[in-house]
Amino acid sequence: MERGYATEFTAGDKIGLCEVTEVDQGNGESHYYVFDLNLNLCLTYDGTAWTLPPGAELTPERQADGIRTHYYAYYPWQQDKGMGDKIVTGLGSATQKPTGTPWTPREFFAPLIRDWAPASDQSTYAAYTASDLMVARGTVTKRTDGADGSELRFEMEHQMALAVIQVPTTKYTYTETVSGIETEKSYRLYTGMNAWDWWKENSYTMRRLMNPNRSERYTFTSIYYNSLPEMRQFGVQLVSDAIRPGTYLLYTIDGGKAEAKKRPLKEGDFYMRDGSVLPREAANGGVLPAEVQADCLGVVFWVGENEGRHWTQTAYLKGDYLLMRDHPECTRGMAVALHDAFQGAAWATGEGAGEYLYGWGKGFSGFTPAEQADWEAIDASGAGYGYCRSRLMKLYGAHYPATTFPAYNQIDTYADAHPAPDGSSGWFFPGQRELAMMCYGMTGNFSEKPTTRRNLLNGLFPKAGGEAFDGRYWSNFEDGTNAWTIDFAGSTAYGNKSKSDTHKVRAVIAF
Known part of the structure; x- marks a missing residue:
């Protein structure tokens, strides 16, 4: 899951693990092998720890006779029997390198990284995360919890590039008096930015993963509403290899800033499927664009106290107690x-x-x-x-x-x-x-x-x-x-x- 621009694993995530065997030749050189054993081993996260498949066992890091094991991992795990074609060397063949210099993760997974194809449609979070690719080489250290034994640690590095588009966002605030009590309330402006095949992180930010190892062009156009409200159109052209692997490029439209403005909620405003509101003035020029209509759920018909009645009331001419018990936030x-x-x-x-x-x-x-x-x-x-x-x-x-x-x-x-x-x-x-x-x-x-x-x-x-x-x-x-x-x-x-x-x-x- 996303924490700003950092990534955290959640229960059910799976990584693939591969082992490399290093055999010291005694002359400053070693032979490096990849065998079928523990190739593309699937490890699953349960929310606390990563678990091996039943019956699987990792090879010790240090074996007898100068033999060592190196560990490589990637995310997300691919259920692919042809994993041998997606790593740097053939199965069972020896690669001679100086002793103690195993491949870097990018070297080891070079074919996998080169051929990785992010989904063309990343509009769901599942499709977006499945388009990501991270790799790492493991290190074996003492357990950090004080118990005997060791732990295998991976620090994953993103191999894709991330494009982020951000439009301005507005929070409207106003005061309202119900039952003689004045309360400040607020709601979010609907931006209208239609993500189509991007993952829409929120109403004003969307993301798309691209493979920087390929030269791909991608053109995106959309509309958004500013706080006037005024509909504006923008376009962005992306070039995948212009963004370095593991980094993000942020495109801010009209500054992409967050602002707060005063405007009371009104009858006739449009209520949108993300919980935001589009002021009714947006339709003064005629029908709303088709993509905006698709986001609209309804029209506001009741705001504030009316003839001394409001669903939040607790005095005479009581309100809807059950609604306020179940949804105390629904007061606007x-x-x-x-x-x-x-x-x-x-x-x-x-x-x-x-x-x-x-x-x-x-x-x-x-x-x-x-x-x-x-x-x-x-x-x-x-x-x-x-x-x-x-x-x-x-x-x-x-x-x-x-x-x-x-x-x-x-x-x-x-x-x-x-x-x-x-x-x-x-x-x-x-x-x-x-x-x-x-x-x-x-x-x-x-x-x-x-x-x-x-x-x-x-x-x-x-x-x-x-x-x-x-x-x-x-x-x-x-x-x-x-x-x-x-x-x-x-x-x-x-x-x-x-x-x-x-x-x-x-x-x-x-x-």
Whole structure:
């Protein structure tokens, strides 16, 4: 794994080990041999130590009659029976050299290094690390833990060259008052830098390994957003042999600096799949570029306190206690998905279609300890919040398996196809509060049914590759045989509908 520009091994990593036998000829010269025994021996790291394959045993460093063993290792281990063709000498043949001058690691593995081909697509961390190549010659020293015996030590040296591109990164800060308490909050700006076949270390840095023993040219172009936000385009041309083995070359775009700026989070901002935010002003010129649309998960619809309500509250008009217990970091905003989870599904089937779930929970005595803790957080939460009521549906379904919740099941399916970022709540079924905020821009007093918030979202969804609200949508707020809905088309009428009816559902997420 990466520690800045240093590398550390993790459990499961494998190195290949080869032995070289040196036979002293007594005239200042030695013969050096590589035999099949312990050629490309696979050693596996368990997080603490490297283990040999079952039954394998290393040859002692010093043997009788002036014979010595030298040890060479490389990473990552290659399951290749032709390893004899990837080292400096043929198997079993003698190479005469001055006594005590074994090959350097680069000399010994010269064919392997020369022919090493980093993956053309290094976009996953596994492909990126598998493109690396490190070699070393071992030294035998006394054990460092004070016990008898020796240890074989390798100091690996990178043989590939590393190209790093870094664009500027921005952290936006702002203050927000909820329940009379002023808090400073922050979020990261989405940069837009699309790595394609590079490994993207974070939202503003990407890496690519190249073989400096070959003269290869590689041209890369991309866009990024600066803090204005303004979309900029850049290009980099790499020449592999211009970077020395074991070093990295850092390309900084527009200085590549980190900065902090003041900007509050706003309804209509775009929530991205890496957990960052792209300000809505970025779409003022029209639709977002296709690669940016691919990174967009949803549009922010709720920021700050509304009519005295906020999901983080603990006072009267309480918030979502369960959400704050599970995800206390999710205090900035809520976003709604770009697409419907399903075009039409019943709210419930079976017993749950006629049961008031909250009333059931109040009277139920069969919860496990973990379920009881969930129920107590649900019971303490304010009515109409979606995350806690989503869990209530799960609790009911766990004890009444004949009941299904088709609308919520579609949100689970949507979540599988659109992974939630770290630091978010994950996708959940919106409650009355969330659904009303998406349509009316208010959480409770919505009798006049304003459409400003719905119109804002509907104007932004297509710019990010999504679809506008259209038709009637479920919330998970219910009273027994019915559940609360809003018709997002035309009249934007709200009201209860039978749980057996089929309506649309769209997922939301807190961050």
